[in-house]
Amino acid sequence: MDNQIPSEELMARVAKGDNDAFEILVNRHQTSVLSLIYRFIGDRTRAKDLAQEVFLRVWQAARSYKPQAKFTTWIYRITANLCLNELKSSRRKKWLQFLRFGDNLENTVEETLVDDTPSPEDLLLAKERSRQIANALQSLPENQRMALILKRYDGLSYQEIAKVIGCSVSAVESLLVRAKRSLQEKLKNYEK
Amino acid sequence: MKCSKVQKNLSAYQDGELKPGERDKVTMHLQDCQVCCKQYAELDRVWQTLGELQEIHPNPWFYRQVVRKIKEPREQGLLPALQHVFRLFRAPVAVSIILIIGLVAGSYLGSLLARCDLFPFQNNPLSDSGGTFFTSMRVFDPAPPGTLAEGYFRMVSYKENDSR
Numbered sequence: 001m002d003n004q005i006p007s008e009e010l011m012a013r014v015a016k017g018d019n020d021a022f023e024i025l026v027n028r029h030q031t032s033v034l035s036l037i038y039r040f041i042g043d044r045t046r047a048k049d050l051a052q053e054v055f056l057r058v059w060q061a062a063r064s065y066k067p068q069a070k071f072t073t074w075i076y077r078i079t080a081n082l083c084l085n086e087l088k089s090s091r092r093k094k095w096l097q098f099l100r101f102g103d104n105l106e107n108t109v110e111e112t113l114v115d116d117t118p119s120p121e122d123l124l125l126a127k128e129r130s131r132q133i134a135n136a137l138q139s140l141p142e143n144q145r146m147a148l149i150l151k152r153y154d155g156l157s158y159q160e161i162a163k164v165i166g167c168s169v170s171a172v173e174s175l176l177v178r179a180k181r182s183l184q185e186k187l188k189n190y191e192k
Numbered sequence: 193m194k195c196s197k198v199q200k201n202l203s204a205y206q207d208g209e210l211k212p213g214e215r216d217k218v219t220m221h222l223q224d225c226q227v228c229c230k231q232y233a234e235l236d237r238v239w240q241t242l243g244e245l246q247e248i249h250p251n252p253w254f255y256r257q258v259v260r261k262i263k264e265p266r267e268q269g270l271l272p273a274l275q276h277v278f279r280l281f282r283a284p285v286a287v288s289i290i291l292i293i294g295l296v297a298g299s300y301l302g303s304l305l306a307r308c309d310l311f312p313f314q315n316n317p318l319s320d321s322g323g324t325f326f327t328s329m330r331v332f333d334p335a336p337p338g339t340l341a342e343g344y345f346r347m348v349s350y351k352e353n354d355s356r
Contacts, residue, residue, distance in 0.1 A: 023255055030250045038248040047248065048257075055258045130246040137245070151207060152242050158209050177203045183238050 003028075007071035014062040022062075026055050029072070032154060033079050039149045040083045041090075042138050050086060054079050069163060076156070076164045080146055087142060136186040144179035147172055193217045198228050206235055302332065 005021075007028065013021035033054050038047040057078050065074070137145055146165055150156045156164070158172045165172065198221045204210050205218045222229045335341035 026255045026258055030254050034248055034250050034254075039245065044248060048250070048254075051250070051254070052258050052261045056261050059258075059262050126244070126246065129244050133242060133245045137242075148242075152239065153245075158204075158207070173204055173209070176207065180203055180235060180238060183242070184234060187238055187241055 008067040011058075011062060011065050011067070011071060014059070015065065022059060025058070029075055030055070032072075033075065036076065036079050036149060036154065037083055039137065039153060040145060041086055042134055046086065050079075050082050053082060057082075070160070073156075073160050073163050076150065076154070076160075077166075080150075080164050083146065084142055132187070136183055139186060140179055140182055143167075144175045144182070147175040148179040148183075151176060193221045195221075195225060195228055198222070198225070199231060202228070202232055202235055206232070206239065 005024070007025060010021040010025050014025065030051065034047060034051040037050045037054075038044060041047060041050070054075065058075060061078075137148070140148065143165060147161050150161045150164060151158075158169045161172045162169045165175075167175075198218055201210060201214065201218055205215060210218065222232055335345050
């Protein structure tokens with residue numbers, strides 16, 4: 001029954017102080033928010049902190065939320081802004097490191113493959129492949145990276161991506177063309 | 193459809209963003225053109241490869257962590273306080289206040305300077321304790337009393353009087 005209530009309606013209830021509605025919203029969107037942040041910044045621990053921050057902002061903005069846009073577009077916009085601010089902050093503090101995503105992948109592998117029993121070699125190979133992809137993603141400029149992640153992993157349309165990033169539809173198309181071209185080059189030797 | 197136009201639209205075609213008519217034209221072209229087909233296959237390979245990026249899943253107590261974060265007191269840094277102030281005051285009012293503060297501070301500084309005995313060899317009429325606000329503003333004259341410039345002008349005026 002909870003899944004049938006639109007997120008926009010849940011937000012209206014949250015604005016009136018409905019904690020249960022907020023819990024449904026969090027449970028419904030936590031994976032997508034966390035995944036977007038993790039794919040963008042490449043730091044598992046920081047991604048969890050930022051995901052909590054996203055929902056904190058959702059809670060704080062509940063009263064002023066107006067359902068003019070889809071809730072998902074709105075929450076993605078909050079998430080994208082936080083990600084971009086985090087990158088700027090990290091550059092200043094020099095937290096981001098090129099190989100850091102790979103370090104966090106060890107935990108990712110252990111936690112996401114709990115019920116499967118792949119061989120150690122398969123695990124290592126999956127880890128290495130994921131590391132290469134992550135590095136390629138991290139090498140993209142921020143806007144290209146965000147547009148690509150929103151398209152590839154979240155399935156947003158160009159129009160929705162434009163609203164999230166705050167640019168035109170043609171700009172989104174251009175970002176994706178360039179991002180794909182860069183990735184083609186970087187992942188050329190992927191399977192070798 | 194020409195290859196150049198097809199290749200330009202391949203990304204949008206892959207993303208399902210072309211209009212139905214354009215999409216059909218591209219599909220038909222790809223069936224006949226090996227060059228464009230190869231290019232599209234490469235795009236598709238990269239797209240599929242991205243699917244191998246490993247995922248992250250939230251822990252079961254994520255909601256409780258969010259609630260805890262909501263309940264904890266927020267740090268009141270200087271920047272949020274400043275932002276709050278600027279939100280309260282509109283820019284023209286804020287500018288006016290800053291200007292008034294600047295004028296008052298400047299005139300106080302000017303009177304302070306006027307009372308200071310900067311040139312002990314000169315009589316400084318402004319150093320009197322009974323100096324007024326307008327008297328103290330004379331420190332901003334081109335040749336304030338007690339300065340070398342004022343001494344020079346006096347010299348020149350004496351010479352002119354002597355020559356007459």
